[in-house]
Structure formats: C-alpha cells, structure tokens
Amino acid sequence: xxxxxxxxxxxxxxxxxxxxxxxxxxxxxxxxxxxxxxxxxxxxxxxxxxxxxxxxxxxxxxxxxxxxxxxxxxxxxxxxxxxxxxxxxxxxxxxxxxxxxxxxxxxxxxxxxxxxxxxxxxxxxxxxxxxxxxxxxxxxxxxxxxxxxxxxxxxxxxxxxxxxxxxxxxxxxxxxxxxxxxxxxxxxxxxxxxxxxxxxxxxxxxxxxxxxxxxxxxxxxxxxxxxxxxxxxxxxxxxxxxxxxxxxxxxxxxxxxxxxxxxxxxxxxxxxxxxxxxxxxxxxxxxxxxxxxxxxxxxxxxxxxxxxxxxxxxxxxxxxxxxxxxxxxxxxxxxxxxxxxxxxxxxxxxxxxxxxxxxxxxxxxxxxxxxxxxxxxxxxxxxxxxxxxxxxxxxxxxxxxxxxxxxxxxxxxxxxxxxxxxxxxxxxxxxxxxxxxxxxxxxxxxxxxxxxxxxxxxxxxxxxxxxxxxxxxxxxxxxxxxxxxxxxxxxxxxxxxxxxxxxxxxxxxxxxxxxxxxxxxxxxxxxxxxxxxxxxxxxxxxxxxxxxxxxxxxxxxxxxxxxxxxxxxxxxxxxxxxxxxxxxxxxxxxxxxxxxxxxxxxxxxxxxxxxxxxxxxxxxxxxxxxxxxxxxxxxxxxxxxxxxxxxxxxxxxxxxxxxxxxxxxxxxxxxxxxxxxxxxxxxxxxxxxxxxxxxxxxxxxxxxxxxxxxxxxxxxxxxxxxxxxxxxxxxxxxxxxxxxxxxxxxx
Amino acid sequence: xxxxxxxxxxxxxxxxxxxxxxxxxxxxxxxxxxxxxxxxxxxxxxxxxxxxxxxxxxxxxxxxxxxxxxxxxxxxxxxxxxxxxxxxxxxxxxxxxxxxxxxxxxxxxxxxxxxxxxxxxxxxxxxxxxxxxxxxxxxxxxxxxxxxxxxxxxxxxxxxxxxxxxxxx
Numbered sequence: 001x002x003x004x005x006x007x008x009x010x011x012x013x014x015x016x017x018x019x020x021x022x023x024x025x026x027x028x029x030x031x032x033x034x035x036x037x038x039x040x041x042x043x044x045x046x047x048x049x050x051x052x053x054x055x056x057x058x059x060x061x062x063x064x065x066x067x068x069x070x071x072x073x074x075x076x077x078x079x080x081x082x083x084x085x086x087x088x089x090x091x092x093x094x095x096x097x098x099x100x101x102x103x104x105x106x107x108x109x110x111x112x113x114x115x116x117x118x119x120x121x122x123x124x125x126x127x128x129x130x131x132x133x134x135x136x137x138x139x140x141x142x143x144x145x146x147x148x149x150x151x152x153x154x155x156x157x158x159x160x161x162x163x164x165x166x167x168x169x170x171x172x173x174x175x176x177x178x179x180x181x182x183x184x185x186x187x188x189x190x191x192x193x194x195x196x197x198x199x200x201x202x203x204x205x206x207x208x209x210x211x212x213x214x215x216x217x218x219x220x221x222x223x224x225x226x227x228x229x230x231x232x233x234x235x236x237x238x239x240x241x242x243x244x245x246x247x248x249x250x251x252x253x254x255x256x257x258x259x260x261x262x263x264x265x266x267x268x269x270x271x272x273x274x275x276x277x278x279x280x281x282x283x284x285x286x287x288x289x290x291x292x293x294x295x296x297x298x299x300x301x302x303x304x305x306x307x308x309x310x311x312x313x314x315x316x317x318x319x320x321x322x323x324x325x326x327x328x329x330x331x332x333x334x335x336x337x338x339x340x341x342x343x344x345x346x347x348x349x350x351x352x353x354x355x356x357x358x359x360x361x362x363x364x365x366x367x368x369x370x371x372x373x374x375x376x377x378x379x380x381x382x383x384x385x386x387x388x389x390x391x392x393x394x395x396x397x398x399x400x401x402x403x404x405x406x407x408x409x410x411x412x413x414x415x416x417x418x419x420x421x422x423x424x425x426x427x428x429x430x431x432x433x434x435x436x437x438x439x440x441x442x443x444x445x446x447x448x449x450x451x452x453x454x455x456x457x458x459x460x461x462x463x464x465x466x467x468x469x470x471x472x473x474x475x476x477x478x479x480x481x482x483x484x485x486x487x488x489x490x491x492x493x494x495x496x497x498x499x500x501x502x503x504x505x506x507x508x509x510x511x512x513x514x515x516x517x518x519x520x521x522x523x524x525x526x527x528x529x530x531x532x533x534x535x536x537x538x539x540x541x542x543x544x545x546x547x548x549x550x551x552x553x554x555x556x557x558x559x560x561x562x563x564x565x566x567x568x569x570x571x572x573x574x575x576x577x578x579x580x581x582x583x584x585x586x587x588x589x590x591x592x593x594x595x596x597x598x599x600x601x602x603x604x605x606x607x608x609x610x611x612x613x614x615x616x617x618x619x620x621x622x623x624x625x626x627x628x629x630x631x632x633x634x635x636x637x638x639x640x641x642x643x644x645x646x647x648x649x650x651x652x653x654x655x656x657x658x659x660x661x662x663x664x665x666x667x668x669x670x671x672x673x674x675x676x677x678x679x680x681x682x683x684x685x686x687x688x689x690x691x692x693x694x695x696x697x698x699x700x701x702x703x704x705x706x707x708x709x710x711x712x713x714x715x716x717x718x719x720x721x722x723x724x725x726x727x728x729x730x731x732x733x734x735x736x737x738x739x740x741x742x743x744x745x746x747x
Numbered sequence: 748x749x750x751x752x753x754x755x756x757x758x759x760x761x762x763x764x765x766x767x768x769x770x771x772x773x774x775x776x777x778x779x780x781x782x783x784x785x786x787x788x789x790x791x792x793x794x795x796x797x798x799x800x801x802x803x804x805x806x807x808x809x810x811x812x813x814x815x816x817x818x819x820x821x822x823x824x825x826x827x828x829x830x831x832x833x834x835x836x837x838x839x840x841x842x843x844x845x846x847x848x849x850x851x852x853x854x855x856x857x858x859x860x861x862x863x864x865x866x867x868x869x870x871x872x873x874x875x876x877x878x879x880x881x882x883x884x885x886x887x888x889x890x891x892x893x894x895x896x897x898x899x900x901x902x903x904x905x906x907x908x909x910x911x912x913x914x915x916x
Contacts, residue, residue: 070843070880231839238844239835240828241779241819245845248778256773281762299761301769304785374783374791374845374879423781423845424879456784649839653885657842660881683788683877692870694883 037100084160099397101139146710261292317676347526375423393422516548552717607726658715
C-alpha cells in the first residue's frame with residue numbers, strides 16, 4: 001500500500017490541540033469546534049496538532065483532504081502548509097487523510113449563488129459568508145467547482161502557522177530563551193547562536209502547547225514556495241508506474257468483481273440467467289445487486305468474461321427513449337411554466353427588440369457528453385471484524401461514509417474510506433454508484449476484500465451525462481456592439497439530478513443552466529438571460545466547468561455573430577464592452593499573444609472567445625488552417641486571471657488541459673440514445689482528441705483579480721466557441737451545433 | 748505456463764485466452780500497465796514485447812510464448828529513472844497520470860528505433876495513445892528532450908556512454 005489514504009500507526013505525535021475554536025480567524029468563527037479527525041487513528045499517547053499536520057518518526061506529513069484527479073491539488077495545497085511551517089516540499093509526505101466533516105469545503109457552495117462571481121457588493125459577499133454555514137453543517141468534504149485553492153488558501157496557511165508557533169514555543173522552553181530570538185528554516189528551529197532543533201525532536205513537547213490566538217501569516221514578499229512553480233509531488237511515481245490508483249489497490253486474499261447493470265439508466269432488472277457464468281473458470285459467486293448482477297472471480301478478466309455470458313430481461317427507461325425525443329423535450333421547455341431563472345434583465349429588452357430596425361437571431365445545440373476518465377469506475381471494499389474499509393477514487397469521501405452506513409448499518413466510526421489517486425474524473429467521481437455497488441458486493445463476501453472494476457463499456461453507458469441543451473438568442477446591434485440581447489437557455493438541472501442522488505434537497509433555480517451566460521461582464525444596455533428547466537429522469541451531472549461548458553459556446557458564438565453582423569472586429573468589440581478590468585486585461589493579453597489582427601498564412605484564421613467561470617476570466621484564441629477543406633488546429637493561446645497564482649507552471653498545465661478537453665468535445669464529443677440506451681460504448685465510438693490533433697498551447701497567467709481562484713475548470717468554456725469562431729473566420733460557415741465534426745471535417 | 752517479464756521468468760496458471768494485461772495486473776501484481784478500454788483503443792496498457800509496443804489488453808497470454816515482456820516498471824523506478832521517464836518529470840507531463848505508463852512505453856519504443864524523430868514521426872507514433880487530460884504538448888516536449896539526451900549518449904565513446912546512462916538513471 002502506498003501512503004496515500006493511510007495514516008501510519010507508528011505516528012507519535014504532539015499533544016492534542018485542535019485549532020478549531022482556538023484561533024481568532026474568520027474561518028473558525030463557529031461556536032462548536034469540529035473534532036480533529038486525525039486523533040481517532042493515532043497510537044496511544046499521541047495526537048495531532050491540527051487536522052492538516054502529523055509529525056512522526058519518519059518526518060512530517062501534510063494532510064491534503066482534496067482528491068487528486070490530475071489537477072495538482074495535493075502539491076499546491078501542501079505548499080500552503082509548508083510555506084507557513086517553514087519546511088520544503090521534499091521534506092514532507094503528503095496524504096489525503098480520512099473522510100471527515102472537518103474537511104468541509106465552504107467555497108464550493110459559493111458558486112451556486114445567484115451572484116456573479118465578480119460581484120463584490122454587500123449582498124453578494126454576505127450571501128457568500130452565509131453559505132459557509134450550511135457547508136459546515138452538511139460537512140461535505142468535496143473536491144469540485146474549482147474551489148479547492150480558494151477554500152484552503154487561508155485555513156491551510158493558518159494551520160501551518162499554528163504548528164510553527166507551538167514548535168517555536170517548545171524550542172524556547174527547551175533552550176530557556178525567548179521565542180523572539182528564534183527563527184525557523186527547513187523543518188528546524190534555530191537559535192540566535194546557531195543551535196538547531198528539528199521539528200521532529202520538538203513534536204512531543206509542542207503538542208502540549210496551545211498556539212497564540214492571533215497568528216501572523218507571511219506577506220507574499222516572504223514566500224519561498226508559494227507563487228513559484230513546484231515539481232509536483234505525484235509526478236515521479238506517475239512516470240514510473242509506481243503511483244497507486246483505485247484500480248491498483250491490492251489486499252491480501254482479494255477477489256475481483258465486475259458488474260452489468262440495466263443499460264436503460266435507473267430502470268429495473270426483470271430477470272436474468274447466469275447459469276453459464278456460474279460454472280466458468282475463476283468464477284466464485286454471482287450476486288444480484290441494484291438493477292443488475294455482479295460476478296465475483298479470481299481475476300478481473302474472468303469476471304468480465306462471465307458477466308458477458310449472463311442473459312438479462314431489462315425494464316424500459318422512464319425517460320425519452322431516443323436522442324430526437326430528448327431534443328424535442330428541450331425544444332418544448334421554452335415556456336413560462338418551465339422558466340427556472342432570470343438573473344439578468346438589464347434595461348428593457350422587449351422595447352428594444354420592438355423598436356429595432358433589424359434583429360439577428362439564431363438557435364444553438366449541444367449534445368450529451370460522458371466524463372470518460374481514462375481509469376474506469378472501480379472501488380474496493382472489505383467488510384471485516386465489524387468494520388468496513390473502502391478504497392476508492394472519490395470527490396466526496398464523507399458521502400461514501402453515509403452510503404456505507406446505510407448499506408451496512410455499521411456505526412460511522414467503524415467505516416474507513418481510503419481516498420486513492422484517480423485516473424481522471426472531470427466530475428464523474430462525484431457520484432456514488434460504483435462505491436455503493438462495491439460495498440454491496442463486499443457484504444456478500446464477508447471477510448474477503450473485493451475489488452469491483454467496471455468494463456469501459458459499462459463506464460461509457462452508465463455515466464451521468466453533461467446535459468443536452470439549446471440556446472436561442474435575438475440581438476440588436478449598434479455601431480460598436482450589441483444594444484440589446486435576449487438569450488434563452490434550456491437544459492436539465494445538473495444540481496437537482498446530482499443532489500437527488502446524494503439525498504440532499506436542491507430547491508430553487510439551478511445556476512448551472514445559465515452559468516457563464518447571465519453573469520458575463522459585458523456592458524449591454526438591454527440584456528436579458530432566461531433559463532428554462534428540462535424535466536425528465538435522465539441522469540445528468542457536472543462535467544468539467546458544468547453549465548459553462550455549453551453556455552460558453554452559446555454565449556461566445558453569439559457575440560461573434562453579433563460582431564460580424566456589423567463587420568466589427570470580434571476582439572475589439574469584446575474589449576470595448578468589458579465592464580470588469582481583469583476580464584478586459586485577459587482579452588488584451590490574448591490578443592497580443594496571438595498576434596490578433598496581424599496577417600496569417602493563406603488558409604489560416606483565428607477565432608476568439610471569453611468566458612468568466614468560477615471567478616476566473618479566461619480568454620482564448622484558436623488558430624486553424626484549412627487543408628483540403630478540412631480543419632487543422634494549429635495554435636492555441638489562453639490568458640487567465642486567478643487573482644493570486646500559487647504555482648504558475650501547474651496553472652498553465654490546467655489551462656492547457658482544460659482547453660484541450662473543451663476542444664476534444666467540440667470537435668467530436670457526442671453521446672446518443674436509442675431504445676433508452678447509450679449507443680457509444682467505448683473509445684472507438686466516443687472518440688477523443690489524439691496526439692496529432694492537439695495544438696501547441698501558450699498560456700499566460702495574470703493576477704489582477706480581487707481574490708484567489710481555482711483553475712481546474714475555467715480553461716474549458718472558451719475553447720469550443722474560439723474554435724467555431726475560427727472556422728467561421730476561415731470559411732464563412734457558422735456552425736451552431738456541437739460536435740463540429742457533424743458539419744465540417746477535421747484533419 | 749511461463750512468461751518472461753522484466754527479465755524474470757514467471758509461472759502463471761491462467762486461461763490461455765486471458766489478455767496479458769490481466770495476467771500482469773491480477774496474477775503478478777504488476778500494476779504499471781493500466782486498463783482503460785480493453786479493445787486497444789487507448790493504449791494505457793502498452794508494454795514492450797521484444798522491444799515493440801503492444802496493447803497488452805488485446806494480447807492473449809498464450810501468444811506471448813518466450814517473448815520478452817517489459818513493463819513501465821522494467822524501465823526505471825522513482826529513484827532510478829530511465830532517460831524518457833526523467834524527461835517526463837522534467838517537463839512535468841503527468842496530470843492524472845493514468846495514461847502516462849502507456850505513453851512512456853510508446854515513446855521509449857519510438858526513441859529506441861529513432862533518436863531524432865520529426866514532429867510528424869512523433870505524431871504517427873504517439874497517436875494511438877489516448878490522454879483525456881490533454882497533456883499532449885508536454886509529451887511532445889519531453890520526447891524531444893529525451894531524444895536530445897539519447898543522441899548525446901550515442902555520440903559519446905562507449906565507456907562514457909554507459910557512465911552517462913548511469914547518471915541519468
């Protein structure tokens with residue numbers, strides 16, 4: 001086993017001081033301190049100073065309670081603690097740690113509020129503080145919404161500072177000197193005459209000391225780690241096959257399972273015949289679980305093979321049975337009784353449209369999309385000695401505990417979730433389906449650990465998808481840009497679907513339906529954005545950048561149409577409309593980077609798009625070449641503003657990856673439904689970007705924003721419209737439907 | 748039956764049609780080769796068979812015979828990396844990292860037959876391997892760095908070359 005998700009029992013730790021309630025900082029203003037979850041797992045006579053730090057005889061371990069799915073969070077969040085503690089990243093172990101409400105994420109709920117992320121008004125800020133309370137009460141330890149850095153920025157630095165504070169005090173006591181005569185460096189306290197005591201030696205004494213109630217965080221000018229590109233801690237293992245993902249978990253006497261569930265999502269299994277499977281080589285047991293059957297075998301492949309021989313009689317789906325019917329449902333939802341929100345209604349749109357000489361209008365469509373992370377869904381569960389242990393890549397470990405309690409009836413204290421590295425997620429591992437299945441299979445195999453692995457076919461056809469959607473707009477365009485816009489967006493509620501599966505009530509409008517459309521910082525005199533909710537039982541979910549993934553395409557294709565309708569430069573028009581300084585600056589930066597306005601080779605063209613999502617303004621330019629009538633993506637340029645850039649090179653990687661993720665879906669991403677079942681079963685049908693298709697990507701990271709932001713998602717939304725706009729610039733063909741390859745060929 | 752993996756002969760008792768991938772992963776606990784699709788579409792399972800990259804998810808173990816199998820673990824370890832692995836770290840390629848063992852195996856095979864590949868040759872060699880995180884530009888940069896180091900080694904006299912190989916591993 002790797003150290004990930006495991007806290008060693010050899011730990012001898014400092015005395016028990018939870019920082020909760022002890023510090024005079026905003027984030028711990030609640031009356032009831034949350035227990036430090038590390039205490040439960042420590043050897044006798046030991047405890048942990050803060051929920052983010054353990055010191056044992058092998059050194060210092062920083063707990064980063066956010067899921068590593070490729071975004072580098074384990075490195076960046078560890079750096080927050082390391083900076084204040086005065087240790088280097090190569091001096092520490094980084095572990096995910098246990099599932100605990102103490103690790104609730106306050107920032108993630110802010111995105112769900114009907115305030116633009118750049119709105120710093122009293123009402124908006126008041127509401128942001130308010131949602132930290134339900135976040136705490138829900139105890140939702142969640143990785144998502146590009147929120148990890150914003151959530152951790154203060155509390156993990158404070159945690160490092162508190163630990164440093166007591167270590168210095170312990171050294172002062174030992175040396176009989178004042179704390180002010182001591183300094184810290186590289187994991188040691190150093191006295192004025194050069195005596196050096198390592199944190200390791202001070203740990204036991206420091207544990208009995210309470211930190212000061214007011215702690216000073218380092219000013220940015222004193223940062224040694226933060227603000228500078230770091231070598232990611234997970235990359236050496238990931239480059240040598242040594243990294244342990246969920247699918248790699250290995251336990252003594254483990255058996256292997258796979259599953260087949262009704263391909264009509266959520267529908268029942270009427271009957272099945274597994275007589276053939278029962279007698280196949282390696283098969284140990286066939287068990288019925290929710291809407292399907294699992295086979296347990298001595299090797300994953302034996303389980304796959306046996307599952308394929310089972311004959312099923314499936315019930316029919318409760319949702320529309322084919323793609324055309326789903327599209328019809330979206331078309332039919334543009335009615336007042338399906339109206340979900342109208343967060344923006346500036347000026348008088350009706351009047352402006354009525355008085356206009358000319359109105360331009362269009363309709364846009366996007367398809368369902370799967371998350372399709374490269375590591376298929378899997379989880380390992382082991383019911384033994386009255387306890388349940390689960391190993392899984394999950395973005396919500398505390399929810400996994402709740403599901404485990406429901407299934408096993410065990411006390412929460414007897415359930416342990418080991419959060420593993422994940423081979424991608426893009427929102428997929430916010431779901432509990434594969435974890436619930438693994439636990440149910442484990443209940444059928446007491447005392448024996450079971451690893452459940454889905455086939456790619458099961459994974460592709462049993463996802464919870466990015467919703468299909470339609471946008472309709474009407475606009476009046478003046479000499480410098482739009483004077484009136486009426487934008488209507490229809491799609492299913494990701495929030496209601498997802499929260500429904502988690503058993504959390506989701507009342508009110510779903511911001512995701514209009515995200516990155518209603519809240520864009522363009523000044524337009526008459527501007528109305530209306531969201532309509534499509535109501536059916538087809539499971540939908542957050543897909544990297546959520547509602548911004550389709551609305552970025554809708555909004556920014558629309559802005560391009562508006563510009564071209566009056567022969568305005570699409571870049572200059574956007575810059576002229578910007579009401580938010582950091583947003584204007586990312587456009588200016590990307591214009592400069594891409595050489596916007598300068599001549600290109602014959603057959604080349606550029607397209608631009610801008611999206612503000614998750615508080616990050618992101619502007620992208622895609623340069624394409626038309627070769628024999630087909631599109632070749634040549635170069636991509638992106639400028640983003642994260643407020644404070646903790647790790648520039650990792651931020652660049654996330655923007656590059658987010659952009660490519662958006663391009664892949666824009667070019668060829670498509671999920672279709674027939675007879676209630678997903679038709680694309682594997683990567684030969686659900687195609688994704690290949691090496692030869694990937695453009696060179698140049699990224700610039702700006703820091704003009706008012707506060708720190710996360711960057712896992714904001715690179716995605718502008719990619720599709722920038723590409724579609726480049727295709728228009730090159731060919732005059734305005735493509736209003738994704739994937740683009742339905743309408744034009746790609747090299 | 749016996750198979751030769753990373754220089755060792757290993758005895759396995761499995762169905763002859765079991766893909767090599769599942770022999771490596773579930774029978775021999777060699778977890779570097781990854782399962783992504785099962786139909787040779789993503790190549791996360793890539794290993795070398797006699798130096799050639801093959802999708803182990805689609806290769807029945809009975810077809811391996813006495814061929815020599817090398818997995819990502821056979822190239823190097825976190826403490827002693829191969830030239831290609833070290834270039835992957837230098838360029839901070841991996842994000843989720845799940846496809847990277849396959850990418851590195853494919854790149855290593857390319858560079859062992861061609862230490863000065865053109866962009867087109869890199870495109871051709873690497874386009875069977877899928878990366879959902881979109882790390883392709885950094886993969887290209889890492890391949891170029893590794894290629895230049897390999898060319899340097901090739902130009903050195905034999906003794907110095909083995910010393911240099913020792914350094915970079």
